[in-house]
C-alpha cells in the first residue's frame with residue numbers, strides 16, 4: 001500500500017507486551033513507526049498482562065499507552081470484585097482505558113455467571129474513575145447489552161473492539177453510542193464477508209481501526225509474511241481495505257479514525 005508515513009494516523013494496537021514480541025519489540029515499534037503509526041494502545045487482558053502493558057507503554061512515552069482489565073476468558077481468576085490491582089494501574093498516566101472486559105460465550109473459558117460479575121465490576125470501576133471502557137463481546141450480544149446499557153450514561157465512552165457481529169447487533173451498538181473497532185478480520189473475503197457488508201454503516205465519528213496483534217494477521221497480505229504473528233505495521237493495510245469498502249479516501253479515513261481514537265482515549 002502507498003506510504004502514509006508522517007501523517008497522524010489511527011493507530012492503536014494491542015499486546016506488544018505478549019511473549020511473541022519478547023525478542024524484537026524495538027524492531028516492531030520501529031516498523032510500525034515507519035509504516036506511519038503514530039500512537040499505540042496496548043491492551044491489558046488479565047492481572048499479569050495489564051501491569052506488563054503499563055510498564056511497556058511507559059518505555060515509549062507519548063507514543064504508547066495501555067489499558068487495564070481482565071478478558072472474560074480469565075474472569076475465573078478474579079477473586080476480588082473491587083479489582084484492586086486494576087484500580088491501582090488506572091491511576092498511572094499512561095493507562096487510558098478500563099478493559100479489555102466483557103463477555104465471551106463462544107469459548108466459555110470462564111463460567112458465564114463469573115464473566116458477568118467481572119464485566120460489571122469493570123463497568124463499576126470505569127464509572128467511578130470516569131474512564132472509557134475497551135470492550136469484548138463474542139456470541140453474547142443480548143446479555144452484553146443488558147449489562148452494559150445501564151452504565152453508559154455514567155461512563156465517558158465505550159468501544160466494542162474487534163466487532164464481528166451482525167448488522168442488527170451493529171445497529172443496537174450504534175444506537176447505544178458505542179464506538180466500533182474493526183480489525184483485519186475485514187480483509188478475509190470468506191470469513192469476513194458479513195463484516196465487509198456492514199462496515200460502510202459505521203458513522204465516520206464512531207469508527208476505530210485496530211490490528212488485534214499478535215492475532216488476526218490479515219489474510220490477504222502480499223507477499224505473505226513468513227510469520228503468522230500480526231504486527232502494528234499492518235495497520236495501514238487494514239485502513240486501506242476499510243476505505244475501499246466504505247468508498248472513502250484512505251487518508252481521510254485515517255485522519256478521522258485517528259481523531260476518534262485520540263478523542264476516545266484522551267491521548
Ligand SMILES: [Zn+2]
Pocket residue numbers: 100135136137161162
Ligand atoms: Zn477481544
